[in-house]
Amino acid sequence: GEQVEQRPPHLSVREGDSAVxxxxxxxxxxxYFFWYKQEPGASLQLLMKVFSxxxxxxxxxxxxxxxxxxxxLSLNLTAAHPGDSAAxxxxxxxxxxxxxxxxxxxxxxxxVIP
Amino acid sequence: DPKIIQKPKYLVxxxxxxxxxxxxxxxxxxxxxxxRQSAKKPLExxxxxxxxxxxxxxxxxxxxxxxxxxxxxxxxxxxxxxxxDSATYFCASSHLGSSYEQYFGPGTRLTVL
Numbered sequence: 695g696e697q698v699e700q701r702p703p704h705l706s707v708r709e710g711d712s713a714v715x716x717x718x719x720x721x722x723x724x725x726y727f728f729w730y731k732q733e734p735g736a737s738l739q740l741l742m743k744v745f746s747x748x749x750x751x752x753x754x755x756x757x758x759x760x761x762x763x764x765x766x767l768s769l770n771l772t773a774a775h776p777g778d779s780a781a782x783x784x785x786x787x788x789x790x791x792x793x794x795x796x797x798x799x800x801x802x803x804x805x806v807i808p
Numbered sequence: 809d810p811k812i813i814q815k816p817k818y819l820v821x822x823x824x825x826x827x828x829x830x831x832x833x834x835x836x837x838x839x840x841x842x843x844r845q846s847a848k849k850p851l852e853x854x855x856x857x858x859x860x861x862x863x864x865x866x867x868x869x870x871x872x873x874x875x876x877x878x879x880x881x882x883x884x885x886x887x888x889x890x891x892x893d894s895a896t897y898f899c900a901s902s903h904l905g906s907s908y909e910q911y912f913g914p915g916t917r918l919t920v921l
Contacts, residue, residue: 726907737898738851738912745907783851787907794839794902795864796910798851 696721698786700799708807713771715802717784720765726787727760727767728796733780741769741782774806811835812913814899819918821889828875829884829916831899837911839863839904840882842874845915846895857882858904889920 697720707713726745730738744758744767755778757770767784781803785796815830833840842854856863860876871893875883880901886893899913 728909730912737914740909740911743909785851794841794856794905794908794910795853795866796841796843796851797853798843800850 696724696786696788696797698784698797698799700784700802702802703800704803704805706805706807707774709775710773713774713778713804713806715769715782715784715804717767717786717799718765719767719786719797721786721788722762722765724765724786724788728785728787729756729758729769730783730785731780732783732801738783771804774804776806776808779804779806810914812899812901812911814897814913814916816916817914819916821918821920823889823891823920825889826885826887827889827918829886829897829899829918831882831884831913833880833899833901833911833913835901835911837901837903838879839902839908840876840880841900841902841910842882842884843898843900843912844895845898851898854884855882886918891920894918894920 700717728743729741732738744760759768781801783801784799812833821827839858841856844852854867855874871887873885896915896917898915900910902908902910
């Protein structure tokens with residue numbers, strides 16, 4: 695089955711700096727990709743979805759890049775602020791229409807230092 | 809108002825007992841899921857249901873049984889509880905189809921002593 699590797703497991707940056715989280719996946723048939731944010735003790739909040747090899751800026755200080763050739767997905771926080779401190783998870787969904795199973799990366803705990 | 813309700817928020821059980829985790833969604837979705845998050849493993853897919861029918865089961869143990877009494881309900885019954893079952897269990901829902909975003913409930917944190 696699909697396997698997703700997420701790096702780094704922990705990331706600490708200063709306020710205003712950029713932070714990059716990367717996921718690689720194994721199944722070339724995976725088609726839909728998601729990023730979730732989880733604050734301590736809270737549920738998962740959907741940040742964005744991506745499905746084509748294009749750079750997407752959702753206007754919330756994030757940029758997502760998908761490279762299907764390399765089977766790599768990245769989340770770039772362009773100017774981190776303390777409110778971005780949380781765990782971030784990538785998730786991968788197969789192309790099969792009726793199967794919504796998400797395979798998650800291991801997560802990245804981001805700390806933004808004021 | 810919360811769109812996905814999970815009850816209870818915290819649950820403590822003794823080894824060998826049985827518990828039911830409740831999930832209701834009011835997003836008008838026709839697919840619901842259970843995921844598990846523990847300290848040892850990343851978020852794991854457990855089950856998916858659509859129109860009250862099982863679509864996918866990735867849980868090896870028959871001790872975990874989903875129950876759907878209504879289209880917007882998906883409960884999780886866990887029998888013969890073990891300490892390794894300690895985790896946060898998240899319910900999620902979406903429209904049917906792999907392109908649709910899944911929205912997660914607040915979770916039930918289960919501790920088995």
